[in-house]
Amino acid sequence: MQRRRAGRAHHPVLPAAAVLTHLLLAAATVAGADEPGTPAILATVCGARQTPDPEGFDVSFVTTLEMIYQNVTRSGYGAAGSGAGNDTVFGLGQCLAYLSPTDCQLCYAQSRVKLPHCLPADGGRIYLDGCFLRYGADNFTAVATDASDTAVCRSNATGGPPAPGFAAAAAALVRNVTAAAPSARGYYYASSSPESGRAPRAYAAAQCWRSLNASACAACVASARDRVLRQCLPGAAEGYGLNAGCVVRYSTRPFYLPADAAGGGGSSTRHTVIIVIASVFSAVAVIGIAFVWTKMRSRRDHLQDDMDGSGEIIRAIAASHLSFKYQELRRATDEFNQINKLGQGGYGSVYKGVLPDGREVAVKRLFFNTRQWADQFFNEVRLVSQVQHKNLVKLLGCSVEGPESLLVYEYLCNTSLDHYLFDAFKKNALDWERRFEIILGTAEGLSYLHNASEIRIIHRDIKASNILLDERFRPKIADFGLARNFMEDQSHLSTGLAGTFGYMAPEYIVHGQLTEKADIYSYGVLVLEIITGRKNHNSVASSAEGLSLMALIWKHYNAGTLMELLDPNLREQCSEEEAVQVFHVGLLCAQASPNLRPPMWKVVEMLSGRDKVLPRPTQPPFINVKGSNAKSDGSGSTSLLSNSDKSPFSLNQLSVSGVEARESERYKSGPNSRSSERQRKRR
Incomplete structure (x- = not known):
């Protein structure tokens, strides 16, 4: 067990941190994608190929987008690249010239929040009402047109066609602005049609990205022009030509004019206030708490609206027992050197650090500065600081003063379970005794979270990479960024889908209803992975029979031949009764029906x-998943829809039936003397 930072481990989280959590989440709601005053998403295109190294690619992705942001906030345009080999990421972001600096910042923040949804695809682009952002593994910055170019057409408020004469006026205007844009300053040109009693006025603009030359710009706007004229006119009141290197737009509204110039009046003033507030909070989500609030304090004389007292909250956290200095942690990790990188999850990377007094720590560097980032960071601080158990990783503190927020945990020298379990050589270190202790210790940690801690916590992401191992290979559950706590009278939580496919319970995938039973299902999958030494999520591709790990285990369970699936490294280290008992517990936890899964305290009893x-x-x-090696059985496929995020996804040939298995009498036997002796030694 690693040494703790003196005087910190048992203190509850500072109240100011909880206040700040609510403040940030409320702010993020103001700036949310579905709220008024935020730019509308016109189109999102994700690449068809996946990057071969998602973890390294993600790091380069974040670095590139941060470099772009620094330029976009100064000039409205930025292009950058970072990484090497398979980790190389190029990016380009540009606001259309008619956006104010504040609106540009808001638009880029919104695009940066949404574009990561394309990962792990090796390319993606997003068009918002006023800005564009794209990333890719290849340098696309000089590309004017490609196969993903598209058009978006919109009707007027009444849903009917535009007034007579508008189509002709709009078409002529689109031709004029696209002809003028390649030679205009910044490749941007906007204009309106002449006033006429016979036809309503039309408004249009065309702009190329600054990475193109004039001839490429001319080709780009010509292509976008033809697409808009062909697909949107004469029936649509507004149309967008969205190309790889440019945007062309026409409308019945003077979209490129300031709101007051367009006759917005008093309502436009209110709209501006909403946008300014949303922009500030979006900036919080993009560039970090401390940086933005420092800017806000420096502009206080101009804004005269420091209504949240955020500066005082930051100072309160900085003075608390949880606080680490950003520069101290940066030096401790050698400037976040890749040599010190321990691993990476969905929201951040973890680095080994050595503090000035010689103590080793693990520093989690959150890299998605979005609303989810605020959720992740403060969720971990709030929850982990309130729980103490030998099988839970200890939170030592955090840093909120620098340009990014960091979490500081105890350092565990053997990193995570997946580094050993799924490595042909390293797995030799995991003998039967150690694997059983990992299985039991993880169960005890989950039982504590579900039942014995002061607050009822559901982890939501139990998997091999989130089980850390100390110097004696004892397990500690880590990564509480997705965790949620229950009130005593709650039966479930309805949440957005989050977690890792392959470990997610069917009722959670389908309905978005979260209970502790989702953790129990994930634990069951983990147990079966530990005892077989096989990954669940890629087991179809690696199976000679084209069957998933679950299907193989179920097949052998019914046939009474489970020992054939036991990791060969373990076959001389345990009895058949011991191995079958663990298989049995894993299957009980991974049942389709959540009501049949045993609670974790009961699992501990079973294992003990x-x-x-x-x-x-x-x-x-999910046992009917068929790989390419398997013969078709003629069954259909099931398409599942998450009610929480309204996002359809296909899980090919999944079955959630609860058909009871035939069972051999050998699986009714109780634990043997060796497992009982092991428990006496543990106690």
Whole structure:
């Protein structure tokens, strides 16, 4: 067990941190994608190929987008690249010239929040109402047109066609602005049609990205022009030509004029206030708490609206027992040197650091500065600081004063379980005794979270990479960024889908309803991975029979041949009864029906040998997944829809039936003397 930072481990989180959590999340709601005053998303295009190294690619992605942001905020345009080899990421961002600096900042912040949804695709682009952002593994900055070019057409407020004469006026105007843009300053030109009693006025603009030359710009706007004229006119009141290197737009509204110039009046003033506030909070989500609030304090005489007292909150956290200095942690990790990188999750990288007094720590560097980033950071601080258990990783503190926020954990020298379990050589270090202790210790940690801690916590992302190992290979559950706490009277939480496919329970995928049973399902999958030494998520591709790990285990369970799936490294280290008992517990936890999964305290009893006869498991879900090596059985496929995020996704040939298995009498046997002796030694 690693040494703790003196005087910190048992203190509750500072109240100011909780206040700041609510403040940030409320702010993020103001600046949310579905709120008034935020730029509308016109189109998102994600590449068809996946990057071969998602973790390294993500790091380069974040670095590139941060470099672009620094330029976009200064000039409205930025292009950058970072990384090497498979990790190389190029990016380009540009605001259309008619956006104010504040609106440009808001638009870029919104695009940066949404574009990561394309990952792990090796390319993606997003068009918003006023800005464009793109990333890719290849240098695309000189590309004017490509196969992903498109058009977006919109009707007027009444849903009917535009007034007579508008189509002709708009078409003529679009031709004029696209002809003028390649030679105009910044490749931008906007104009309106002449006033006429016979036809309503039309407004149009064309702009190329600054990375193009004049001839490429001319080709780009000509292509976008033809697409808009062909697809949107005469029926649409507004149309966008969205190309790789330019945007062409026409409308019945003077979209490129300031709101007051367009006759907005008093309502436009209110709209401006909303945008300014949303822009400030979007900036918080993009560039970090401390940086933005420092700017706000420096502009206080101009804004005269420091209504949230955020500067005082930051100072309160900085003075608390949880606070680490940003520069101290940066030096401790050798400037976040890749040599010190321990691993990476969905929202951040973890680095080993050595503090000036010689103590080793693990520093989590959150890299998605979005609303989810605020959720992640303060969720971990709030929850982890309130729980203490031998099988939970200890939070030592955090840093909120620098340009990014950092979490500081105890350092565990053997990193995470997946580094050993799925490596052909390293897995030799995981003998039966150690694997059983990992299985039991993880169960004890989850039981504490679900039942014994002061607050009822659901982890939501139990998997091998989130089980850390100390110097004796004892397990500690880590990464509480997605965790949620329950009130005593709550039966479930309805949340957006989050977690790792392959470990997510079927009821959570389908309905978005979260209970502790989702953790139990994930734990069951993890147990089966530990005892077989196989990954669940890619087991279809690696199976000679084209079956998933779940399907193989279920097939052998029914046939009474589970020992054939036991990791070969373990076959001389445990008895058949011991191995089958663990298989049995894993299957009980991974049942399709959440009501049949045993609570974690019961799982601990089963593993500890206090249950003589275990109940028979029912069929797990997702066992009808067929790989390319398998013959088709003629079954159909099931398309599932998450009610929480309204995002359809396909899980090919999934089954969530609860058909009860035939069971061999050998699986009714109780624990043997070796497992009982092991528990006496642990106690």
